[in-house]
Structures are given as C-alpha cells and as structure tokens.
Amino acid sequence: MISLWIPVTIAAAFLQNLRSAMQKAIKGRLSTTGAAYSRFLYAMPLAVLYAWGLSAVGGYPLPEPNALFLLYCALGGLSQILFTVVLLWMFSFRSFAVGTTFSKLEVILVAILGAVLLGDTVGPVAVVAIVLGAAGTVILSLTETKLTFGGLRRGLTEKATAIGVLCAMLLGASSVFYRGAILALDSADFLMAASYALAVALIMQTVMMGAWFLLRDRDELRRVVKEWRRAAPVGVVGMACSVCWFTAFTLQNAAYVRALGQIELVFTFIAGVFYFREKIVASELAGVILIVSAVVLLAVNG
Numbered sequence: 001m002i003s004l005w006i007p008v009t010i011a012a013a014f015l016q017n018l019r020s021a022m023q024k025a026i027k028g029r030l031s032t033t034g035a036a037y038s039r040f041l042y043a044m045p046l047a048v049l050y051a052w053g054l055s056a057v058g059g060y061p062l063p064e065p066n067a068l069f070l071l072y073c074a075l076g077g078l079s080q081i082l083f084t085v086v087l088l089w090m091f092s093f094r095s096f097a098v099g100t101t102f103s104k105l106e107v108i109l110v111a112i113l114g115a116v117l118l119g120d121t122v123g124p125v126a127v128v129a130i131v132l133g134a135a136g137t138v139i140l141s142l143t144e145t146k147l148t149f150g151g152l153r154r155g156l157t158e159k160a161t162a163i164g165v166l167c168a169m170l171l172g173a174s175s176v177f178y179r180g181a182i183l184a185l186d187s188a189d190f191l192m193a194a195s196y197a198l199a200v201a202l203i204m205q206t207v208m209m210g211a212w213f214l215l216r217d218r219d220e221l222r223r224v225v226k227e228w229r230r231a232a233p234v235g236v237v238g239m240a241c242s243v244c245w246f247t248a249f250t251l252q253n254a255a256y257v258r259a260l261g262q263i264e265l266v267f268t269f270i271a272g273v274f275y276f277r278e279k280i281v282a283s284e285l286a287g288v289i290l291i292v293s294a295v296v297l298l299a300v301n302g
Contacts, residue, residue, distance in 0.1 A: 005251035009244070012245045013264035016261075019241050022233060032084070034223060035234070038231035039235055042231055042234065042236070043202055044235075048203070072178070076177030080170075101138055101141040102164030104141045106172045110172040110254050113169075113173055114254050120254065120255065122253065126255070128297060129298045132294040133262045136293075139283055139284075172258070175245075178246060190247065190251060194243065260298045260299070266295075
C-alpha cells in the first residue's frame with residue numbers, strides 16, 4: 001500500500017507547476033516580488049478559512065500555539081521571502097547561470113538541515129534517491145541555461161555560485177522550519193496541524209512582505225491589489241499547493257518530500273514535449289531519467 005505522503009507530494013508538485021505557469025502569465029503586469037506577494041496575500045484568507053472549516057465543520061480541535069511553533073513559522077516564512085529576494089539578486093550577475101544550477105541542490109541541504117535541527121534521519125536508499133534527483137535537476141538546469149560542466153567548474157569561484165547555494169539554503173530551510181513548526185504543535189490530527197501551521201505562516205508572510213511594500217514599493221502593492229482578478233487565482237492554486245506541501249511535511253521527513261517533489265520537473269518536461277512541441281535533447285532526457293529513478297526509489301521504499 002502506498003503511503004499517503006506520496007500522492008499528496010505528487011499533487012503538491014503538480015499544483016506548484018500550475019502555479020508557476022500562472023505566475024508567469026501575470027509577470028508582465030506585476031514584478032517578480034509582486035507576483036510572489038500575490039501568492040501570500042490571496043492564499044492567506046483561504047488558508048484561514050480552511051483551518052476554521054476543519055475545526056467548525058470537521059470537529060477537529062484547534063491546536064494550542066507555543067513559542068517554538070511561532071518561531072519556526074516566522075523563520076520558515078522569512079526564509080521563503082528571502083529566497084525570492086536573493087534569487088532576484090542572483091539574476092543581476094552575468095554568471096547567474098552557474099548560481100541557478102547550484103540553487104538546485106536544495107534537497108541535499110534539506111536533508112542536512114533536517115538532521116541537524118529536527119533529528120530527521122535519512123536511510124541509505126533515500127540517500128541514493130536524493131543524490132540521483134539532485135544530479136537530475138542539475139543536468140536539467142545546465143541544459144536550460146546552456147551551461148557546460150566545464151563552465152560550471154570554472155564558475156565555482158564566482159559570486160553568483162555562493163548566492164546560488166544561499167538560495168538553496170533558504171528554500172531548504174523554509175521546508176525544514178515548516179516541518180519543525182508542525183511537529184512543535186504536537187497535534188493528534190495531521191490535517192489540523194498542517195492547516196493551522198499554513199494559516200499562521202501565511203499570515204506572517206503577508207504581514208512581513210506587506211510591510212516591506214509599504215515602506216519600499218507602494219506602487220507595486222497597489223498593482224497587486226488592482227490586478228486581483230488575475231492574481232487571486234494564483235493565490236487559490238498556491239493555497240491548494242501549500243496545503244499539500246504542509247500535509248506531506250506532517251507525514252514525512254522534509255528531505256523525502258522535497259526529493260519526491262522534484263517530479264515537478266518531469267511534469268514541466270512532459271508539458272514542453274507534448275503541449276509546446278519542444279525538441280528533446282539527450283541531456284534533458286538523462287536528467288528526467290535520473291529524477292524518475294529517484295521518484296521510483298522513494299515510492300517503493302516510502
């Protein structure tokens with residue numbers, strides 16, 4: 001029997017792929033940070049409603065927040081916001097392709113941070129799967145950025161490389177912090193724990209990023225509100241995506257979840273081939289095969 005976290009994670013990866021496509025569609029109207037904020041702003045009330053519904057209609061008792069839970073939620077939300085900011089900074093460098101490739105090593109850093117902060121251990125089969133998946137994402141990134149392995153090696157000393165690793169650390173840290181927040185609730189029901197943590201994290205992110213816009217870019221904040229008809233659907237899909245991620249983090253080690261979540265790149269590859277009729281290159285196929293191998297290993301041993 002397949003563990004519940006596996007289909008939930010696959011659903012999260014699919015919805016993330018859909019959300020990314022929807023964000024690209026509004027990028028001409030909003031900046032990258034504006035599009036990111038629309039995810040939090042329009043998903044937040046839905047997440048609160050979802051948690052309330054589980055309590056009022058489903059009969060699940062609301063968890064009692066504690067200091068550790070709130071700290072992990074704040075750190076997770078801040079890490080996710082900083083990831084967006086640092087990613088934009090990386091794109092300002094000529095050698096951003098190298099940094100982009102190293103930013104794909106997130107899952108390895110999730111495994112390390114999860115072990116250090118939460119004591120989440122990773123079995124030998126999962127280690128192999130994580131390495132295969134990371135190798136596959138790096139190969140796909142090299143193909144996308146038209147960067148060779150030689151260029152990657154020469155770029156090790158570039159500033160963009162360090163920024164790429166920082167991106168991976170921030171994104172990986174957000175996953176570990178969110179799992180830490182859920183575990184800190186010590187709730188008997190996984191659905192309630194996941195929904196409550198998500199609602200609190202989104203409230204914090206909306207407030208933190210909203211304060212930044214009020215101080216630094218009020219015009220963009222107005223555009224986020226003005227474009228609500230296009231931005232709100234991104235929030236709806238983003239909320240559904242986050243519900244799946246948080247539920248998966250409740251059920252399984254964050255490293256396993258993020259490693260399986262790399263199947264998102266396979267969805268992107270399939271859409272490119274069958275919908276956009278893009279030409280397949282050998283390196284892309286190799287990367288997809290490595291990721292699929294990692295997914296199969298995790299599914300069989302999950």
